[in-house]
Amino acid sequence: MxxxxxxxxxxxxxxxxxxxxxxxxxxxxxxxxLQDSPQTRSLLSVFEEDAGTLTDYTNQxxxxxxxxxxxxxxMGLATQQLSKQLxxxxxxxxxxxxxxxxxxxxxxxxxxxxxxxNALHTDLANQMADNMVxxxxxxxxxxxxxxxxxxxxxxxADLVKEVAYTRRKQHQASMQYYCALNALQYRKRVxxxxxxxxxxxxxxxxxxxxxxxxxxxxxxxLSSVNSMAQKELLSVEDTVxxxxxxxxxxxxxxxxxxxxxxxxxxxx
Numbered sequence: 130m131x132x133x134x135x136x137x138x139x140x141x142x143x144x145x146x147x148x149x150x151x152x153x154x155x156x157x158x159x160x161x162x163l164q165d166s167p168q169t170r171s172l173l174s175v176f177e178e179d180a181g182t183l184t185d186y187t188n189q190x191x192x193x194x195x196x197x198x199x200x201x202x203x204m205g206l207a208t209q210q211l212s213k214q215l216x217x218x219x220x221x222x223x224x225x226x227x228x229x230x231x232x233x234x235x236x237x238x239x240x241x242x243x244x245x246x247n248a249l250h251t252d253l254a255n256q257m258a259d260n261m262v263x264x265x266x267x268x269x270x271x272x273x274x275x276x277x278x279x280x281x282x283x284x285x286a287d288l289v290k291e292v293a294y295t296r297r298k299q300h301q302a303s304m305q306y307y308c309a310l311n312a313l314q315y316r317k318r319v320x321x322x323x324x325x326x327x328x329x330x331x332x333x334x335x336x337x338x339x340x341x342x343x344x345x346x347x348x349x350x351l352s353s354v355n356s357m358a359q360k361e362l363l364s365v366e367d368t369v370x371x372x373x374x375x376x377x378x379x380x381x382x383x384x385x386x387x388x389x390x391x392x393x394x395x396x397x
Contacts, residue, residue: 154316176310183317184273191265194324198262200255209249215240235354245342253335254335260327268320272313297337 157176215236223229 148346156311172182173310176314180273181308183234183313184269187265187269187273187320190321190324193267194257194265194328197328198254198257201250201257205247205250205254208243208250212240212243212247215243231357238350242342242347246339247337248341249342253331256331256334257328261324261332264327265320265324272309272320274314276311300327 157172218236261390
């Protein structure tokens with residue numbers, strides 16, 4: 130059980146920012162690395178527990194970010210396939226395709242636009258890889274599992290004959306280990322924020338560029354396509370979509386009258 134006075138005596142705080150809560154940076158004192166007291170071991174265990182929790186969280190966060198990146202990459206591939214499929218309409222030999230020139234031209238225009246959107250989706254995926262996924266991977270590999278972030282107790286397994294050399298090596302490893310744990314406390318704040326900053330900036334760029342593409346290049350085109358579709362619907366007669374009406378019902382009175390006249394004609 131760790132007592133509060135022990136922790137407070139080893140914690141240094143950065144100067145508080147104006148109108149903001151001060152950022153508290155927990156720190157291991159390097160001179161304690163030369164000691165092996167119960168207080169030092171207790172405080173060190175807190176830092177090691179924090180590093181383990183951060184490692185687990187970083188792995189889960191990285192999985193979520195990789196899933197977002199994978200979905201965005203798939204979006205790029207899907208829009209590319211859609212553009213290709215729109216262009217294939219012209220290559221299909223429809224039996225009743227005569228007069229489809231306007232539709233073909235319109236689909237080609239849509240295909241070009243989708244291809245431009247595909248370029249945006251591909252660029253967004255690249256931005257996510259470079260500015261969201263990669264920084265977190267780098268943090269995990271360099272700061273969480275780096276060569277200095279290994280317990281100095283492992284050094285004791287090395288069988289070295291000279292006692293002085295062994296102690297010097299142990300002290301050096303302990304100081305490097307303490308420095309790595311201290312650096313991790315500073316780095317984790319940036320490491321958690323940097324990927325999301327890159328993700329958000331990439332999304333903002335994507336939507337801004339997409340808005341410029343749609344509003345400046347597509348407004349007139351979409352209006353003309355909508356007008357064309359409305360004209361097509363209005364120009365088609367209702368009879369095209371309805372089955373033929375039943376013929377007028379035959380008047381039975383006329384049938385009876387016609388039969389009477391025929392009988393009378395045969396009798397004369």
